[in-house]
Amino acid sequence: MTRPSRAVVVARREVLTAFETPVGWMVLAALPAASAAFFFVLGPFFAIGQADLRGFFSNLPWLLSLVGPALTMRSWAEERRSGADELLTTWPLTTSELVVGKFLGAAVVLALALAATGGIVATVALLGDLDAGAVVGGYLGAFLLGTCALAVGEFFSALTRSQVVAWIAAVAVLVALQLVGIAAGAEALPEAVRAVLLHLSLQTHYQPMTHGVVDLGGVLWLLALTGGFLAATGLVLEARREG
Amino acid sequence: MSSRAAADSAAASAVVVRDLVKRFGSVTAVDGVSFSVAESSVTALLGPNGAGKTTLIRVLTGYLLPDSGSVRVAGVDVLADPLEARRRIGYLPENNPLPLELPVDDFLRFAAGARGLRGAAARDAVHRVVERVGLAEVWRKPIGACSKGYRQRVGLAQALLGEPELLFLDEPTNGLDPLQVVEMRKLVRELGSEHTVLLTSHVLPEVAALAERALLVHRGRLVADQDLVAAEDAEATLEGLFLDLMREEVAAS
Numbered sequence: 001m002t003r004p005s006r007a008v009v010v011a012r013r014e015v016l017t018a019f020e021t022p023v024g025w026m027v028l029a030a031l032p033a034a035s036a037a038f039f040f041v042l043g044p045f046f047a048i049g050q051a052d053l054r055g056f057f058s059n060l061p062w063l064l065s066l067v068g069p070a071l072t073m074r075s076w077a078e079e080r081r082s083g084a085d086e087l088l089t090t091w092p093l094t095t096s097e098l099v100v101g102k103f104l105g106a107a108v109v110l111a112l113a114l115a116a117t118g119g120i121v122a123t124v125a126l127l128g129d130l131d132a133g134a135v136v137g138g139y140l141g142a143f144l145l146g147t148c149a150l151a152v153g154e155f156f157s158a159l160t161r162s163q164v165v166a167w168i169a170a171v172a173v174l175v176a177l178q179l180v181g182i183a184a185g186a187e188a189l190p191e192a193v194r195a196v197l198l199h200l201s202l203q204t205h206y207q208p209m210t211h212g213v214v215d216l217g218g219v220l221w222l223l224a225l226t227g228g229f230l231a232a233t234g235l236v237l238e239a240r241r242e243g
Numbered sequence: 244m245s246s247r248a249a250a251d252s253a254a255a256s257a258v259v260v261r262d263l264v265k266r267f268g269s270v271t272a273v274d275g276v277s278f279s280v281a282e283s284s285v286t287a288l289l290g291p292n293g294a295g296k297t298t299l300i301r302v303l304t305g306y307l308l309p310d311s312g313s314v315r316v317a318g319v320d321v322l323a324d325p326l327e328a329r330r331r332i333g334y335l336p337e338n339n340p341l342p343l344e345l346p347v348d349d350f351l352r353f354a355a356g357a358r359g360l361r362g363a364a365a366r367d368a369v370h371r372v373v374e375r376v377g378l379a380e381v382w383r384k385p386i387g388a389c390s391k392g393y394r395q396r397v398g399l400a401q402a403l404l405g406e407p408e409l410l411f412l413d414e415p416t417n418g419l420d421p422l423q424v425v426e427m428r429k430l431v432r433e434l435g436s437e438h439t440v441l442l443t444s445h446v447l448p449e450v451a452a453l454a455e456r457a458l459l460v461h462r463g464r465l466v467a468d469q470d471l472v473a474a475e476d477a478e479a480t481l482e483g484l485f486l487d488l489m490r491e492e493v494a495a496s
Contacts (some may be wrong), residue, residue, distance in 0.1 A: 001326075009356035020344055083340030087401070090304045090336075091357040092329040241308045243267050 014105020068149025133212030141209030333402030343387030
């Protein structure tokens with residue numbers, strides 16, 4: 001059972017905590033700064049001489065794989081290390097309200113960080129005509145992929161007392177979930193395996209969105225992955241009560 | 244006792260524990276414990292460190308699941324309906340794990356929200372518990388900047404939010420200075436007239452001063468059940484029980 005109002009209480013506390021500790025501010029500064037650096041300075045943007053955001057959107061999955069887990073690595077590892085989970089889990093809140101609440105709080109910070117990259121989009125828009133559909137699709141894809149990164153981060157946070165361990169494990173899984181797409185290009189592999197690898201890859205479902213093509217199957221896959229990791233987080237927390 | 248009579252006595256009891264067992268791997272932390280606690284009383288679980296008191300409290304609050312046995316609090320089965328049970332329990336865990344970076348009022352507002360209180364109702368509830376435990380002075384301070392005594396009161400304040408019938412206090416005076424101990428004991432005694440209080444302690448004089456009844460826990464078992472109201476000298480009675488226990492230990496080894 002998940003009472004939305006209780007999940008919102010937890011989410012609100014997460015958002016406030018993110019900005020009371022430096023994590024929220026750091027993410028809010030780091031995502032646009034790193035995006036801009038890779039896109040304008042290190043990327044071929046000026047060399048190509050086109051008002052094209054594809055470079056920006058293709059960097060985002062890698063950046064979100066680093067930033068997403070940073071927002072959720074704290075959620076359970078730190079509660080457990082400090083013992084605060086003993087209070088949270090004995091208040092009249094269900095496990096799903098806690099898991100979803102913490103996730104929603106992090107998703108709000110993620111949305112703010114993505115919004116903060118709007119300056120890059122605005123700059124490019126000043127230089128030439130932008131494909132609005134690609135921008136909307138790209139941001140939708142980035143948000144869905146980012147929430148997936150949050151869920152993976154929360155899952156590993158529930159498994160350990162160490163935030164650093166949680167972050168590294170989550171980043172590893174998220175990077176792997178993108179590299180499988182490259183592995184799918186290996187011709188030595190059987191066709192069926194390649195198809196599965198390609199479908200597993202986050203990039204497969206994300207890239208079309210950055211061209212303005214939002215495919216329902218892709219959206220559902222990203223949502224299912226997020227939901228799956230959140231459900232697994234709940235199972236880990238429930239299992240912990242066994243002692 | 245007939246089953247009817249048993250049901251009646253269970254209804255009048257705020258806590259009913261039956262044949263509770265909790266194991267961690269090969270270690271049996273709680274080993275077949277049964278007891279019940281009357282409404283609006285102060286009962287102490289007394290025992291040396293490592294006796295299983297904290298594990299017992301953690302099972303009672305639903306934080307840990309037992310291997311077998313049953314727990315009812317305020318008539319609610321903790322295993323069957325954990326949410327309803329938690330609504331009726333205020334819990335001060337051992338070592339009082341509070342978010343130190345949060346101001347006292349922000350934390351209590353959060354705790355009130357977790358108990359389903361909103362807007363004016365939440366503000367009033369927080370205000371009431373702040374008055375009740377005496378936190379007005381540190382109200383806006385981060386919890387980390389408060390003294391140990393005040394932190395313990397913050398822990399007590401969150402336990403009181405939502406007016407739970409039961410208060411489970413795990414080592415409520417642990418780590419406090421003598422003056423803070425006196426104040427905390429006064430608070431607990433007052434709360435005992437409005438709530439059913441179950442506390443743990445390894446300090447004999449504390450149990451003698453606070454509790455109407457002491458349950459002696461040793462190696463995960465309940466080894467004595469002592470009424471302290473009827474006892475002429477509560478502390479001496481408890482000391483006697485403890486010494487008997489130690490003698491048995493020595494004899495057994």
